[in-house]
Amino acid sequence: MNALQIHSVILIILVPLMSSYAIPLIGWKWRKTAFFIAQGAVTVSTMCSLVILHAVMTQGTIHYHLGGWLPPWGIEYVVDPLNAFMLVMVCVLSFFITLSSWASVEKELPDRKVRFYTIYLLLFTGLLGIVVTGDAFNLYVFLEIASLSAYALIAIGEDGAPLASFNYIIMGTIGACFYLLGVGYLYIVTGSLNMADLAKLLPPLYESQVTLVALVFFVMGMAIKMGLFPMHFWLPDAYTFAPSAVSSFIAPLMTKVMAYVLFRVLLTIFEPSYSLQRVPVGVVLTWLAAAAILIGSILAIAQSDLKRMLAYSSVANIGYIVLGLGMGNKLALIGGLFHILNHAFMKAALFMASAGIMYKMGMRNIYQFRGLRRKMPLTMAAFVVASLSMVGVPPTAGFFSKLYLILGAIEAKQWFFIAVILISSLLNAVYFFRVIELAFFKPYNSGHPAPHPPAADEEKVGMDEMPWSMLIPTLIIAAGIVLLGIFNGPIISGVLERVVPRGF
Amino acid sequence: MIDSLMSKYNYWMYIALMMIGFYAMIGKKNLVKKLIGMNIFQTAIILYYISIGVKKGGTLPVLMEGLPRAADYVNPLPHVLMLTAIVVSVSTTGVALAVLLLIYRRHKTLEEDEILKSMR
Numbered sequence: 001m002n003a004l005q006i007h008s009v010i011l012i013i014l015v016p017l018m019s020s021y022a023i024p025l026i027g028w029k030w031r032k033t034a035f036f037i038a039q040g041a042v043t044v045s046t047m048c049s050l051v052i053l054h055a056v057m058t059q060g061t062i063h064y065h066l067g068g069w070l071p072p073w074g075i076e077y078v079v080d081p082l083n084a085f086m087l088v089m090v091c092v093l094s095f096f097i098t099l100s101s102w103a104s105v106e107k108e109l110p111d112r113k114v115r116f117y118t119i120y121l122l123l124f125t126g127l128l129g130i131v132v133t134g135d136a137f138n139l140y141v142f143l144e145i146a147s148l149s150a151y152a153l154i155a156i157g158e159d160g161a162p163l164a165s166f167n168y169i170i171m172g173t174i175g176a177c178f179y180l181l182g183v184g185y186l187y188i189v190t191g192s193l194n195m196a197d198l199a200k201l202l203p204p205l206y207e208s209q210v211t212l213v214a215l216v217f218f219v220m221g222m223a224i225k226m227g228l229f230p231m232h233f234w235l236p237d238a239y240t241f242a243p244s245a246v247s248s249f250i251a252p253l254m255t256k257v258m259a260y261v262l263f264r265v266l267l268t269i270f271e272p273s274y275s276l277q278r279v280p281v282g283v284v285l286t287w288l289a290a291a292a293i294l295i296g297s298i299l300a301i302a303q304s305d306l307k308r309m310l311a312y313s314s315v316a317n318i319g320y321i322v323l324g325l326g327m328g329n330k331l332a333l334i335g336g337l338f339h340i341l342n343h344a345f346m347k348a349a350l351f352m353a354s355a356g357i358m359y360k361m362g363m364r365n366i367y368q369f370r371g372l373r374r375k376m377p378l379t380m381a382a383f384v385v386a387s388l389s390m391v392g393v394p395p396t397a398g399f400f401s402k403l404y405l406i407l408g409a410i411e412a413k414q415w416f417f418i419a420v421i422l423i424s425s426l427l428n429a430v431y432f433f434r435v436i437e438l439a440f441f442k443p444y445n446s447g448h449p450a451p452h453p454p455a456a457d458e459e460k461v462g463m464d465e466m467p468w469s470m471l472i473p474t475l476i477i478a479a480g481i482v483l484l485g486i487f488n489g490p491i492i493s494g495v496l497e498r499v500v501p502r503g504f
Numbered sequence: 505m506i507d508s509l510m511s512k513y514n515y516w517m518y519i520a521l522m523m524i525g526f527y528a529m530i531g532k533k534n535l536v537k538k539l540i541g542m543n544i545f546q547t548a549i550i551l552y553y554i555s556i557g558v559k560k561g562g563t564l565p566v567l568m569e570g571l572p573r574a575a576d577y578v579n580p581l582p583h584v585l586m587l588t589a590i591v592v593s594v595s596t597t598g599v600a601l602a603v604l605l606l607i608y609r610r611h612k613t614l615e616e617d618e619i620l621k622s623m624r
Contacts, residue, residue: 137585144592148599155603160623162606163616166538169600170529173542177549180589184549187582188556 001062005055008048009064009077012087013129015048016041020121027114035102038117042091042098042124049084049091056084057494063134071134072194078134082337082499086131086260089341090253093348094124096473097252101245103467104355108243109156116156120249123149127257136183136269137193139261143179143225146257147172150250157241164237171224171234178221179261185214186269198269206274218265219281226258228322229292232315239311244355247307251314252348256340259321263337266325276328285326290420292319297427301434306354306364309431310347313390316424317343323417324405332408334496338488339401342389345481346398349386352474353379356466366435370442375464378471380439382478387432389481392425397484404492514555521548535607535614539600546593550586557582 019041027034056062056079064077079087101120109116126146133139151172155165187193189210190201205211227235235255239247266275276282296316303309321343324336356379357372358364373380389396402421409417465471484491509516521544528541557579563571565580604614611619 137588141588141592144596148592148595151599151603155606159610162603162610163619163623166535166600166603166607169596169603170538170542173546173596174526174529176592177545180549181552184553184556184582 001055001059005051005059006062006064008051008055009062009079009132010066012045012048012052012091013125013132015044016121016125016128020118020125023118023121024114027117031114034114034117035105038121039098041121042094045124045128046091046095049087052079053084053088056081072192072197075138076134076194076196077132078196079132080499081495082260082263083131085337085341085495085499086257087128089344090124090127090131090257093252093344093477094249096477097245097249097348097352100248100352100355100470100473102469104243104245104359104470107359108245112156116153116245119149119152122146123153123249127253130257131260134195135193136186136195136198140176140180140183143176143261146254147176147225150254153246153250154238154242157243157246159241160237161241164234164241168234168238171231175221175224175231178217178224180221182214182217182221182265185210185217189214195264195269199271202269203271203274206278212279215265215270215275215279215281218269219262219285222258222262222265223288226255226262226318227315228288228318229295229315230288232292232296232318235315236308236311239314240305240308244351244358248348248351248355251310251351252344255314255318256321256344259318259325259340262322263325272328276326282326282328285322286414286417289319289321289323289326290417292316293323293420293424294427297424297431301427301431303431304365304367306357306366306369306435307351309366309435310350310354313428313431314343314347316428317347317390319424320401320405320421323421324401324408327405327408327412327414327417329408329411330500331404331411333500334492335401335404335406335408337496337499338397338404338492341491342397342401342481342484345477345484346386346389349382349474349477349481350390352470352477353383353386356470356474359470360464360466366438369435369438372439376466377463378465378475380436382474383439384436385478385481387436389485390432391428395482395485397481397488400485400488400492514558515552518548518552518555521545521551533616535604535616539597539604542600543593543597546589546596550589550593553582553586553589 019037023034023037026037052062061078061080065071066075066077105113105116123146126142126149129142130139130146133142151165151169154168155162183193186198189205189208190198192198192201202211224231239251242250266272266281293316296312296319300309300312300316303312317339320339321336324332324339354364356376360376385396389398392399392402402425406418406421525541525545525548529538529545532538532541559575559578562576562578565577571577607619608614611622613619
């Protein structure tokens with residue numbers, strides 16, 4: 001491995017971290033530079049992540065010892081196929097989301113650009129750090145960096161945003177503290193904090209109750225952090241009241257990275273034969289996930305605010321990911337992991353489309369969307385592609401992750417969960433097609449008192465799209481959803497098959 | 505019973521503190537009280553970590569003459585970890601207080617019931 005490949009592992013963290021300090025320094029005088037520094041840092045990280053993915057795929061796992069201290073004493077960054085996959089996902093999505101944030105930040109937070117991008121880059125750093133680290137305590141530190149910046153970013157929104165952010169602080173702190181307690185219990189029994197070292201030391205200690213308590217704390221902490229039903233109460237308010245640029249960054253990435261932590265804990269730190277089979281964690285997770293899928297979808301139907309509807313649909317989709325993890329066979333795990341990727345893309349496209357609608361029309365109530373296709377045809381096209389993928393229509397990506405989940409459920413002989421997945425697809429269709437029907441098949445309503453403007457008037461509605469800097473990233477991500485679906489074969493056989501640990 | 509309570513009293517103390525904090529976070533309606541509960545909760549975890557580093561008869565973790573064995577020193581690692589956790593807890597409190605200021609400026613109260621009533 002050459003120096004660039006090895007040092008990419010640290011550069012991917014350092015560049016956005018240092019840039020986030022540079023933004024207030026340089027932005028003090030030249031406020032316009034904030035966006036360009038942020039975009040530059042995200043671009044460098046994206047290139048690093050691609051270099052890392054290539055190196056990991058061709059030459060195997062990368063180990064980076066910080067300051068030359070050897071593990072288990074020093075902090076070690078480990079990138080195996082699972083991390084590399086998550087890194088590329090986070091970086092590529094952030095690249096497009098940051099591009100699209102320019103116009104919406106300019107409009108919604110014109111005098112707070114510098115502070116916004118400083119915290120934004122810290123959040124990005126935190127998410128990457130969680131993914132890249134191979135040390136359980138270091139993960140906690142990055143978790144708090146990401147969470148603290150997310151609290152701050154959510155609090156800048158309008159009406160209920162500070163209260164939503166405060167509730168998120170309380171719930172997020174409970175979650176992070178549970179994770180910290182889990183680390184503490186493992187430290188009592190093993191005396192180590194390095195994940196690979198823990199995995200080696202733990203198997204003889206599986207009889208110990210301390211190990212079991214640690215596992216339970218990890219699962220509870222991460223369930224709160226990723227908004228798994230019934231610990232999801234902070235999530236809808238936080239996503240709804242956050243500024244558009246923030247919700248389109250936090251909604252696709254934050255909960256998915258937390259789901260990654262749960263995968264890491266259950267599959268790497270513990271052996272899946274213990275964490276999923278010997279103790280009933282897998283069973284509990286699958287039933288919670290089934291409840292999340294059904295109740296999240298039903299609550300989404302009840303919403304008339306677009307962002308709140310998408311937030312409840314996030315609750316349901318976290319359910320799919322956890323369902324794949326909980327069933328614990330190879331096909332279901334691939335389904336869960338693939339759904340992390342798909343759901344991140346779908347939610348990014350949906351929230352970016354909703355940011356565009358907010359930008360142009362200033363509305364979020366879906367009953368005001370009548371005839372929106374005439375005004376914003378391209379935005380609505382992206383919205384439709386993402387919605388179809390949410391419902392699971394082939395050849396979009398959402399179909400394939402649900403297919404693998406169903407195949408996994410068949411292999412596990414869990415017929416009930418097949419029914420859950422199928423019913424929830426119907427429920428998804430109900431709430432997404434409602435929006436599509438209003439936008440595409442109802443006459444345009446410009447807000448005048450007349451409920452049904454005459455058809456002649458309708459022809460006059462000109463196209464009034466969101467700015468190109470928002471539109472193009474949205475369309476690229478929407479195209480990505482279809483491409484992920486069409487090229488699901490290479491992604492699954494090339495990357496995800498190697499992510500699933502041995503023993504499956 | 506008494507023996508098992510007494511021999512592990514540090515764990516019982518941390519659980520009691522943690523539950524007090526937990527109750528305040530979930531049960532109280534005033535947002536500042538919730539924040540105080542959160543602080544108690546985090547402090548409980550810090551105390552727990554500090555207590556697991558302690559050894560009977562252990563001394564400062566500085567290499568001294570005549571004490572060659574690791575068992576003669578308390579374990580410094582949990583203490584170092586808690587330095588980081590204290591920093592995290594301070595910054596969480598800072599962010600939470602800033603958010604509380606925002607809430608107060610917007611709603612003119614810190615009682616959760618009244619805020620929810622005014623938002624409706």
